[in-house]
Amino acid sequence: MLDLLDHSLRSAPERPAVLGATRTGRTRVRATRGELAELADAYASSLYARGLRPGDTVGVAVRPGPRALAVLLALWRLGLRGAVLDPGAGPDVLRARLASVRPSLVLADAAAQAVAGWARPLAARARLALPPLQELGPVATVGRRLPGCAPALGRADTRLPVLDHGDGDAVIVFTSGTTSRPRAVVHSRSGLAAGMSTVAALFRARPGEPVLGGTFFVLVPSLAQGAPVALPARSPKILARQLHRLSPQGTYLTPPQLRDALNAGARFTGRVWTGSAPASAELLGRTRAAGAAEAWGVYALTELFPAAAVESRDKTAYDGAGDLVGAPLPGVEVRTEAGQLLLSGAAARNRYLGQDPDPWVRTGDRAHLDASGRIVLEGRCKDMVLRRAENIYPGLYEPSLHVPGVELAVLVGVPAGDGDERLVAVVQPRPGHDEARLRAALAGPLRRMGSARPDALLFADVPLSGRSRKPDRAATALLAAERLGTAGRAGVRT
Template sequence: MIDIISGVLATADSTPGRTALIAPDGASVTYGALRDRLLTVAHALHDTDDFGVLFAVRPGPDAVALALGAVAAGGTLVLADPGLAPEVFAGRMAHTRPRWVLAESLLYLLSGPLKGVARRRGLVLPNLREPFPGARHLYTGPWLPGVPRGALRLDGLPAVPGGPLAGGLPAVPGGPGVGGRVTSDQAAVVAFTSGTTERPKGVVHTRRSLAAGLRLFTEAVPLGPGDVVHTDQFILGLPALIAGATWSMPGRGDYASELARRGATHAFSVPVRLHALLERTPRLPATLRCLLLGAAPAPPAVLRRARQAAPAADILSVYAMTEALPIAVASAEDKLAATGGDLLGAPLPGVGVRVADDGELFVNGPHLARGYLGDPPLTEVATGDLVRLDADGRLVLLGRKKDMILRDGVNIYPGVYEPAIAALPGVGEAAVVGLPDPDTGDEEVVLALTATAGYDEKLVRKALPDLMDAPALPDRIVTLAELPRKGRSDKLDRAAIRRLVAR
């Protein structure tokens, strides 16, 4: 099985002059330049054993070189969302204790000297200067106030061009074991899906599990030289690099115009964003051969509009979760023809599925994450989705078992935030619910609460960014006389709450 690092380096060695990346601003980066930058980062970060790397860099060529270089050096990327509530960020750092921080200089500025300005504009950032004592820093961009003293700058690192391959894995000078090689069982990424300050839920993927996921993806969506894959997702961009294609990273301009200008053959979008795009631009470029939808269910209305916008392209909906990337793929035609639920598709080759007595889907396979941070290894993972298998062995989604909200492709777990909100002055009880849009599938987030003496909605809104991750902040706050409950356990009746707060 090809490794995520050696795969990219092998492509770079065979075709160094081919375009590997198109940056958000349109600048091109060759495979040779990417290889040299990757190995330079690996040499700068090398350590004597496994080490954690806090990663806070927006998608771009620097982010790709830093991420791959850190993993090549034996590091484990700890993905940091800049929109995290400070308390949640601190809790995650206490459990991971990274030895390096890789971040943009702008984030140091906005989380340090300009923290007050950022907060007034609704941006609350954790302080990256000192997530814990002893961390070393490597930053991208120009030096700005707030960058820690002694931090290394990416553009100032001594170049280490070229680099041999050994045993299918890159040999990194001074790597784990001092001159040894990292293995495919090395923890490569920790991606947090939810969790409180006391119990963060970090998904740990190894180089082996990531490589298996990339193989599953490329078998479902073949890629090769000449293809241009337009996405900001690593799990889609890395297969492009391994296949010798070009990874095009979205900029801030018009999405459809960018696809046309770069000659994109493949593109990825969250359904709600595609819906908004097609409202403005009903046709997509003729170069597009494959349009991938993921991170949220794709409603029929979005699929129909996508087929009209790109009639010659394959419209595919990818079903996946952080713990197992991917699980199944279904075409727009098959999804629109299916009845009795949302067709997810047949499990991809090698993906094992089990449907429990209550209908919940469990998944296993070589692409399964090693486990959750601090927990025993996983043998299968509960998806929280209720499914059935149709006559053709395909998965059909019937609903969710979890109290989870999906907005703009982000999973929101209400139980993470509700206790802290309920503890605010003037708040009795609190419940966060989602109201789905039947056309886009996206959900409006509503905070329902009961008020006590001294309640002030403005003060509650002001306090929420310190308690909730940015994607979870509510669109509306609704006060109710009481929150409905059900059953002997007196659980919140979320369906009843949704009915009460519906517009």
């Protein structure tokens, strides 16, 4: 897919490739297809001139956009391994991650370097932190160089030879772990290509018509199919204007982005996709009601993207226990082991860094297959709540709490002080919805939960975490414990 993209960019160099939005939502061209190809050429030549060769590791701390995409293309062409560095992870975690991959070079834009240097106090307010630049090892600046930044990557006229890459490592993405043992997913070149091909078949982008989305798994297949890609505006209000003016054929937003856009009055066109975090039937239904021809939830992991997909109407029609995430996509193999969902396929990660290759990905999700072979999630294995010697899996019941007017709903366990746990439903109302009416609407779903009925129902904003802004269960449990401690058991209505 990346080879196809490289060829596609050169075949129509004058056409727009990456689009942005002004404050009024008007479209502006951030890079043409030809400019993107030239930038990738320049980066590849400069990296080769620095002595980097197939198999070497390059750390990447570049914001999503044309430069980040050009870096990816350059690394691919040279057979280099890119390690994604997230400034939001904190300096201690980043030190550990750098030590685990030992990059030959770190490519960072001015914003990432500002976090590590002259803008550290400002960055701290945004919860961004990098170690001092000298601790990152050799660093080169990608894009505009500001005072205090490392030397620019620059341009070189080096002619690149034909390189034999084989099926080496393509990218390293850190997912979790500790500062002593970072956990990193390693994708091979063939695995990365297979995942992007699956997305291309899923999206089926039409040439010349814009797509809106900010991830590489949207940018690469869409551009390869001849469609320009607009990066979504960060402000929900501007995003709503952007959608109105652009009328994209397809849109990919995370569930938090989608909720924020809907709350800002966004209208949609074409097909809308959402993933990286749970998407309820209610959220997908709201998206269709806002104009989308189809609204799809995508089940994906860092280890295998994408794995399954379900359209709004099928998700709404499902009346069984658990969260229907759809049929496995072509090439994805599924099995369960002791209730846990295992996935395999050409797009699956090759291995975890420091471990041997393993074809099966242990998702950490409890799941079963329905009569049609579709995947139904039952919650995270580690999210199980033990109450009165009964195992309760939140994922089985949370979908039923997403009644109209509910933005998010999670079930968490709160220590009861006697070794047991209390089960608490934390519900985040949509803006403008009355809590009393929501409590009445939730009465039926709560009764139907039987022995898993929560001990308490709290209305509060659900804390989010990570790049994809998933519900932070640990923070939600802490919030629930604090609220219950303040209110007292007798004062909390259920």
